[in-house]
Amino acid sequence: MKKNRKCCEHFLRKANQQCARSIGKRTAGLCYCFTYYHKFMEKVNPSDTCRRRSALCKYLLIMKLSFFIVFLSCMQVAAAGYSQRKISIKMKDTEIKKVLDRIANQSDVHFLYSNRKVDLHQKISVWANEESLDVVLNKVLNGSGFTWQELDNQLVVILPSSTAWDNIKVKGKITGADDNIPLPGVTVQVKGTTIGTLTDENGNFTLDAPAGGQLIFRYVGYEVLEMPVKANMDVQLKKSSSALTEVVVIGYGVTQKKDLTGSVVSVTPKEFNKGIISNPVQVLQGKVAGLVISKPGGNPNGKVSISLRGASSLSASSQPLFVVDGIPGIDINAVPPDDIVSIDVLKDASAAAIYGSRGANGVIIVTTRRGKDGAPQVSYSGYVGIDKISNTYGVLNADQYRQYLKDNNINPTGFDLGSSTNWQKAVTRTGLSHSHNLSMSGGKDNTRYSASVNYLNNEGIVINSGLERMIGRITLDQGMFDNRLRLGLSMNYVGEKNRYTGQDPDGNGDNRIWEQMIAYNPTAPVYNADGTFFEKLDINDNYNPVALANQIKHQRAMNKFIGSAKATYDITKHLTYDLLLGLERASSDRGLYYSKESPVTEGAGSNGTATRASKTWDNKTLETYFTYNQQWQRSILKVTAGYSYQNFFTNSMSAGNTQFVSDIFSYNNLGAGQGDQPAVSSGAEENSLVSFIGRAFYSYHDKYLLTGTVRRDGSTRFGKDRKWGTFPSASLAWRLTQEPFLQNSNWLQDLKFRVGYGVTGNQEIQNYKSPLTYAPGGKVLDNGRWVTSYQIGQNENPNLRWESAAQFNAGFDFTMFKGRLNGTIEYYDKRTKDLLFNYNVPSPPYLFPTMLANVGKISNKGLELSLSGAVIEHKNFSWNASFNISRNFNNIVSIANDQFKSDAIYDGTVGARGLTAVQIVKVVPGYSIGTFYIPHYIGIDANGNQQFEDIDKSGGFDFRSDSRVAGNGLPKYQAGLANTFRYKNFDLNFLLRSLFGYQIFNATDLVLSDRFSRLPGRNAMARYADSKIKGTYVSDRFIENGAFLRLDNFTFGYNIPAANSKLFANPRVYISGQNLFILTKYTGLDPELPIDGLAPGIDNRNVYPKTRSFAVGFTVNFK
Missing domain, CATH: 2.40.170.20 (TonB-dependent receptor, beta-barrel domain)
Structure with a gap:
């Protein structure tokens, strides 16, 4: 008993020393610590020892938990000062282990795994450009038989997919917080794993998730939400106040707002003016800087005057070009406001030049509503x-x-x-x-109406x-x-x-x-x-x-x-x-x-x-x-x-x-x-x-x-x-x-x-x-x-x-x-x-x-x-x-x-x-x-x-x-x-x-x-x-x-x-x-x-x- 106890104490001292030397060496040292611990525990098998001495069994269990606490402490020290970063990687026919090493070098994230239970010698090809860590890990481990579990911001465990905690069946429905409309296609994922699903056309989802775990809900244009796992979950997502990922129509294509290099303003129905409107362009009145819309008098047949960034002609028209669903020159009165899903205003020449000889007064692009996958929806x-x-x-x-x-x-x-x-x-x-x-x-099977x-x-x-x-x-x-x-x-x-x-x-x-x-x-x-x-x-x-x-x-x-x-x-x-x-x-x-x-x-x-x-x-x-x-x-x-x-x-x-x-x-x-x-x-x-x-x-x-x-x-x-x-x-x-000098800004x-x-x-x-x-x-x-x-x-x-x-x-x-x-x-x-x-x-x-x-x-x-x-x-x-x-x-x-x-x-x-x-x-x-x-x-x-x-x-x-x-x-x-x-x-x-x-x-x-x-x-x-x-x-x-x-x-x-x-x-x-x-x-x-x-x-x-x-x-x- 004394001999085994001394051996265990020797292991802890050696493990702590090794962990201390490993700080700053990222994954290599960490894997060594984990492997050293794993090999020792194989030599001193608690189950065999417990059959002989129950006291030693308890001591080994305490020592095992103590090591893990010490190990996590080391990791917290090692992770101090690091922040999450996006991953860019391109590797072909490379072992998973080497891919993880490359990711670790870019991200300051440390990977833990058992060499006996996790074989990372499989070869894969992976490509990612400035993508988040969870997305990249899902790509790397997809089809490998392994999954990953996040312990904290810098610690990830690789384990077999069959390894799981006690799971419960989660059912729920996801709707928009603003309008209570069901959201189809929402990504529901168990935090720190590759386990996930998508909501159906009615916003419903079913998922087996570990009790005590966290679910992450992601949907384009909405804020990411994280909630603890429950058997029944009705979730409401708020529309994102940061519109960087919103899609903007720029003429002959679309782009994300973050990729715009010209002056483009997008206005959506929730921002439209309400009330008695005889001309659809009135929904933009007062909404876009530099766009002056004037409808003198109350004549329902009256003409609307429009000027974007000033008067610029002596006799030709100064009205912007209207483009409706890709067709230039369409009368905006042909589109009821209820059927408009977005209006994009191209204000400067770098944005409007794609319309050439008709873009001098700016361009207003109108996109109308079309069908989506899901059960028929009728609205009034x-x-x-x-x-x-x-x-x-x-x-x-x-x-x-x-x-x-x-x-x-x-x-x-x-x-x-x-x-x-x-x-x-x-x-x-x-x-x-x-x-x-x-x-x-509605729509189904690639047919939408x-x-x-x-x-x-x-x-x-x-x-x-x-x-x-x-x-x-x-x-x-x-x-x-x-x-x-x-x-x-x-x-x-x-x-x-x-x-x-x-x-x-x-x-x-x-x-x-x-x-x-x-x-x-x-x-x-x-x-x-x-x-x-x-x-x-x-x-x-x-x-x-x-x-x-x-x-x-x-x-x-x-x-x-x-x-x-x-x-x-x-x-x-x-x-x-x-x-x-x-x-x-x-x-x-x-x-x-x-x-x-x-x-x-x-x-x-x-x-x-x-x-x-x-x-x-x-x-x-x-x-x-x-x-x-x-x-x-x-x-x-x-x-x-x-x-x-x-x-x-x-x-x-x-x-x-x-x-x-x-x-x-x-x-x-x-x-x-x-x-x-x-x-x-x-x-x-x-x-x-x-x-x-x-x-x-x-x-x-x-x-x-x-x-x-x-x-x-x-x-x-x-x-x-x-x-x-x-x-x-x-x-x-x-x-x-x-840039690095602003990348970590909190405000x-x-x-x-x-x-x-x-x-x-x-x-x-x-x-x-x-x-x-x-x-x-x-x-x-x-x-x-x-x-x-x-x-x-x-x-x-x-x-x-x-x-x-x-x-x-x-x-x-x-x-x-x-x-x-x-x-x-x-x-x-x-x-x-x-x-x-x-x-x-x-x-x-x-x-x-x-x-x-x-x-x-x-x-x-x-x-x-x-x-x-x-x-x-x-x-x-x-x-x-x-x-x-x-x-x-x-x-x-x-x-x-x-x-x-x-x-x-x-x-x-x-x-x-x-x-x-x-x-x-x-x-x-x-x-x-x-x-x-x-x-x-x-x-x-x-x-x-x-x-x-x-x-x-x-x-x-x-x-x-x-x-x-x-x-x-x-x-x-x-x-x-x-x-x-x-x-x-x-x-x-x-x-x-x-x-x-x-x-x-x-x-x-x-x-x-x-x-x-x-x-x-x-x-x-x-x-x-x-x-x-x-x-x-x-x-x-x-x-x-x-x-x-x-x-x-x-x-x-x-x-x-x-x-x-x-x-x-x-x-x-x-x-x-x-x-x-x-x-x-x-x-x-x-x-x-x-x-x-x-x-x-x-x-x-x-x-x-x-x-x-x-x-x-x-x-x-x-x-």
Whole structure:
């Protein structure tokens, strides 16, 4: 007994000495310690000894445990200072033991195993590039008959797979914490082992796991969760606040956010604006720094103005290119917001250059919902809401009008018409809106499908206006040949009916209703005693606005089909081929009719006027490209090369007639009109774009990133000598947190510096602007019959080419405080040249007095800041917020060259009664687009006549020579603040949005300010009823600060518990409000005005009133 005890004590001393010498020698020493211990224990077998001496057995057991404690202590000392690292390894036909040695050298992890029970002489081939240790170990031991067990961060035991502790059968279900939707494909793994499984389509899983062990749950886009093993486990995963691994669509492919080298912002449905939305792009309003989206007024058919990083053209479109499911140029209105899964905004040239001649204004990529594997899922979402006018003009009411007549000794005869009518109220109403979306999706065995129907009915607040839209979508995806071939089919149908009061977005129709709504006599009745509309026509251009709204019928019907077919084939492990075919085919039919009773047409002697116009168009797309993806031990290479072809064809026809016997036919029977010269016209247009594309991405050590892009475009829109153009870009990124000096930071998880430069183009001009053309010149009488004459329509310009924008971009992306805070700060410098504008030219030698030419230059510089994060994260309460702000510096560099001369370009026409229309915006080098150039008001004389500064010192007044810079209508700053609060089953979110740093010319106030010229025949602003100022003159007297802060959206929701329901899942009810309040100093109806064109910031009496909306909504999934 004493001999055995001495032997054991000798072993412990020797083992401790050996372990001490082994510290710092990593695996070799550790394996020696373990082997030395193992051999000794084989010599002194406790089971044999115990049969002879029970006391020795107890002593050996105590000694064995003591050794293990000493051994672990040694390991803790040896591991001090080491941290976990990712593994990069590439070994072929190598023994497992040598592979583990290599891993140990990289990771500071120590491996323990028994040479007798674990044979590591098997040869394997393994490859990994910057992958985590557990993933690499699973690769190494896969199929070897061995598994691994983690004891602590630096100690791993290798043991036979059959070795296990007492196991229990674990069953559970995994859902999303935000929406309780089951999560299919979640990885469930026993910590420290290769044992694991995946959840099925309903989020369920079953697994044999050791009692007392830990389970790790991993799912893309969600936080990793670790929980102790239990027999029944219902798990909820939170969406990751760090979006580095999120997939971002970049055009002709996808990438992870961490690999981006350009400026790209991704917005998902949980961040979308809610409420009554007639245009899907409104879901982005206030969400993206540098993206200004403005929808003036509350017209459901109204046009949305979009600007990304400033105005950069004089005449071409400044709207970004929309790409829907890979097809460029698709109308965003064809996609209901409920079917959108992501919107990616490509802001800089290095990101947008892949779209070449159409990327100068940025690119917005929309990805729609498709089917997923799993049982059929049916869901419904819908809302019912009301719209009310949010603000009215402060004109005189009937009592104030009568008091004005009395105070100014005006005979009321002919002016006081005996009634009291609020014309703004008479023309408007409470609009009812409702939307419904029903969808179904599912899939099995590589076949996935989805279908949805969306219906929207938005009744405008102005009588006889509204929008009705129905969209049906079907998608089908099929995988074949072990999923090497993937086929996708998508079909959309859009049916839309528009009812216009006033002009449509193309300028057709009559906008006088808005002027009459605020100018008509408040004592006039709406109807005569016989029920006909009251009219008082002894004053020119004075019409009953309610009559105008009812006597003008203006409608449009549109039908659209969008179909696409995509095939993706994995030629090899590294090479993929994609083919996309797309077709958009649409037709519209528009009718406009002024009734016989309308004073507008009666005054012109038309006796009823009808116009009918139809239009059909096709957009055909072919996209074909190869993608090569190769990964080495420390680097990644992705190369895309392809070809694109797109063809647009439009066919249009219009006809009109006058002198109708009856209104019964409206615009449906033009032949019923008896006009002398019925108007008939038709036309067809076509343009094509052919492109070759290439992009290469290289990543070294997941630390240094490089992207290069080039696109070669050929367009039929430009001159015969300038049809082709090349658009290159290059960008670099450096992930500083992958460097040793930041790798171990506790508060900074990711920091990336990006810099890029690229060239993009703008080809959004009308077709056939380069060749010499002829145009109809009107009707002439020839031998008793009317014939059409022709004349020169435009000059030839063989050098006409696209506008070209060169942009530099630099920025930082960062993630801090364990993903609680994410942000981006960027600087850009975009310089656009070869600006297209119609210049005056001498005739002769030219055949036409104007010519479209490439001349000017514009500069846009700016700063952008975006922040998002989890302010508070608790079990029952959370607060997430996002904030963005941007500042744009717009400057016109030049508008002339040696051939085309111009000192300034004038725009922004404003007219008033008794005043010749004038242009108040001056485009001149050194200033921004939208600069107001008007006289400076200095007061009135003793007689009330307005006085202006004599700027040219001529002693007299001249509008043009006595004008000066008075402000700018283009917003310099844009900001948005979104907040989401969740408490148990309740949620609340709101969006504050602001535009500031700009001015508004209040032309409405200009018209309604002169009581002397307006009263008593017309109405005027109440605040000017006692004004002594005479005359209606354009001046900076009507310049106002346009800055505003608006509560754009407010939504409060409740997720109804329905765990035991056999029919419903995840029901949610919510209330939503839009435009609930606004803080502004602007005295007009609303400070949000169109931002496109050369003359933003003019409030000119023709804006559909802004609305305030309230809605109640409901969403539910059906089991």
